[in-house]
Amino acid sequence: MTGERRKFRREGADTRRQALVLATLDLIAEQGVRGATVRAIAERADVTQGLIRHYFSTKDELVQEAYLAHMAGLTEQTFAGVAERETARERLAALVVASVTPPVVDSASVGLWAGFLNHVRQDARMRAVHAQTYHDFRDRLEGLIVAALEEAGRGPDAGQARRLAIACNAVIDGLWLEGGALPEAFGPDELTGIALTAVGAILQLDLEEAAKT
Amino acid sequence: MTGERRKFRREGADTRRQALVLATLDLIAEQGVRGATVRAIAERADVTQGLIRHYFSTKDELVQEAYLAHMAGLTEQTFAGVAERETARERLAALVVASVTPPVVDSASVGLWAGFLNHVRQDARMRAVHAQTYHDFRDRLEGLIVAALEEAGRGPDAGQARRLAIACNAVIDGLWLEGGALPEAFGPDELTGIALTAVGAILQLDLEEAAKT
DNA sequence: GTCGTAATTATGCAAGCGTATAATTGTTCG
DNA sequence: CGAACAATTATACGCTTGCATAATTACGAC
Incomplete structure (x- = not known):
């Protein structure tokens, strides 16, 4: 059982940013600001959490957008x-x-x-x-x-x-x-x-x- | 330098509950819900955090009140x-x-x-x-x-x-x-x-x- | 007084948080 | 085909959080 690394596709910056923004809005709407954690947002957008930092230098920046x-x-x-x-x-x-x-x-x-x-x-x-x-x-x-x-x-x-x-x-x-x-x-x-x-x-x-x- | 235990006065339940509620409102008003942590509330009400659990079985109960x-x-x-x-x-x-x-x-x-x-x-x-x-x-x-x-x-x-x-x-x-x-x-x-x-x-x-x- | 007890403090724990960084992998271009 | 590079994953660190529990102490009853 070797831990298999997750497959992924490369997407343009705009697509990914938009997906992350959408995931953030969904989560805040459903569960309030508390529910919109970095990990939850990443999961909702179907990426891993590290990617958020790749597109937004901080979580507040994502929230602002x-x-x-x-x-x-x-x-x-x-x-x-x-x-x-x-x-x-x-x-x-x-x-x-x-x-x-x-x-x-x-x-x-x-x-x-x-x-x-x-x-x-x-x-x-x-x-x-x-x-x-x-x-x-x-x-x-x-x-x-x-x-x-x-x-x-x-x-x-x-x-x-x-x-x-x-x-x-x-x-x-x-x-x-x-x-x-x-x-x-x-x-x-x-x-x-x-x-x-x-x-x-x-x-x-x-x-x-x-x-x- | 023995760590001296904090002095305290005993207060009635009503007084303390009210003080904790007031501290909670102050903090939420000033810093939003994120700022109203158990520790911050306790400090604002000039007690230690353990006391909150003595009067409210959960934080949500305090927030509700x-x-x-x-x-x-x-x-x-x-x-x-x-x-x-x-x-x-x-x-x-x-x-x-x-x-x-x-x-x-x-x-x-x-x-x-x-x-x-x-x-x-x-x-x-x-x-x-x-x-x-x-x-x-x-x-x-x-x-x-x-x-x-x-x-x-x-x-x-x-x-x-x-x-x-x-x-x-x-x-x-x-x-x-x-x-x-x-x-x-x-x-x-x-x-x-x-x-x-x-x-x-x-x-x-x-x-x-x-x-x- | 001193004793009992409830009020209060002190300490600790497990989980979750945002962030940092290193290791991989898909994609593009020559 | 292979090398370079950016996109993505994986892992980990330090901090804060809410909650639990044990140790102390103020204060009233007798």
């Missing part, structure tokens, strides 16, 4: 299908609906986000990623809000637009969070209706009709 | 001073303001909450505490909303009341979260104004005037 990937994916999922809509109001409604619907609303995704938050509070680079993601999303939301209001003949000034975007973003974030953290607390389409009504009330726009398109 | 204490404290802080107000609308406004103002809005507090969330997703007992805290807060909020609307001559039905409470709760949660996670992103009283306007818009009530009382 995973965070970036997760946040980018979240924003992308949320805005998918928004641009196709005809009117600005419909685009806004589509964004609101997507924000509180799977796959964006998801227990694992919220857990992932929460797991990262403490890293964010301690690492300056991760804090920068966090701030950038947040402002990026809010700016795009603000753009949609301004367009929808102008479409309705009401152009808000800059200060108003900012405040409206913050408020709408808060509703969306709050519902996203609660929907992910307590999935069984809400009915199937309940969050969608509440989100449209609430954002509509804040902006004084009828979004519920616009969402049906 | 700390979570309970934190959530209870948060709710208590939020509702402090609400009952004293004259009208229901003023009470509601006071609650909204308190929810997005320090000490409730606080980076460490949000970090603490996020740090617990992953424990919550994995431990059934912690999930129960989480759900209970959330529903408790939302029910009290719903009570205030119904009272304020009735005061204004508009009594919502049960379904409406529930949806309004969920929406207002989402605004509050979202602003609480963002205010705590990105303190520098908002002006001093900005969150207060936005919260009052947004909740007021959802309920179609003027809360900004009521908050001045």
Whole structure:
């Protein structure tokens, strides 16, 4: 019984890095940050742990890249299908609906986000990623809000637009969070209706009709 | 130089348990869950680590109790001073303001909450505490909303009341979260104004005037 | 007082962690 | 075909972790 050395295939750097990032996200989502050990990540990505050090000089570096990937994916999922809509109001409604619907609303995704938050509070680079993601999303939301209001003949000034975007973003974030953290607390389409009504009330726009398109 | 054994005082069980819980919360808030090791907690509480096992049969038990204490404290802080107000609308406004103002809005507090969330997703007992805290807060909020609307001559039905409470709760949660996670992103009283306007818009009530009382 | 006991300290252990480094092996290029 | 090189595996080290257990000590009861 000679201990046989494991066979392996060579892969490009991008492929391997991506696989490791994906494995990291899976593990954090499933078992929290504690479960995402170097050994577990390597096993999930079907490599040995030494390889991680070959692509990331430290584990924090890997975690940081995973965070970036997760946040980018979240924003992308949320805005998918928004641009196709005809009117600005419909685009806004589509964004609101997507924000509180799977796959964006998801227990694992919220857990992932929460797991990262403490890293964010301690690492300056991760804090920068966090701030950038947040402002990026809010700016795009603000753009949609301004367009929808102008479409309705009401152009808000800059200060108003900012405040409206913050408020709408808060509703969306709050519902996203609660929907992910307590999935069984809400009915199937309940969050969608509440989100449209609430954002509509804040902006004084009828979004519920616009969402049906 | 004989290694001198450490002097100590005997304390009641309640005192020590509370001290350990407080030390745990401090550490999680400051350094995240990773920093809250048994040894660090003991040092912060000025005892040796063995004592923790004397009061809590496992570390998770201590963490669970700390979570309970934190959530209870948060709710208590939020509702402090609400009952004293004259009208229901003023009470509601006071609650909204308190929810997005320090000490409730606080980076460490949000970090603490996020740090617990992953424990919550994995431990059934912690999930129960989480759900209970959330529903408790939302029910009290719903009570205030119904009272304020009735005061204004508009009594919502049960379904409406529930949806309004969920929406207002989402605004509050979202602003609480963002205010705590990105303190520098908002002006001093900005969150207060936005919260009052947004909740007021959802309920179609003027809360900004009521908050001045 | 001194005695009993519960509170507290001291010490140790096995497991898991991130990281470092040396040994192999697949791949590419002449 | 063979040599060079990077990708990958294998192994090990030092540290920290949560938990266990034995040794001490403060404090109240009598």
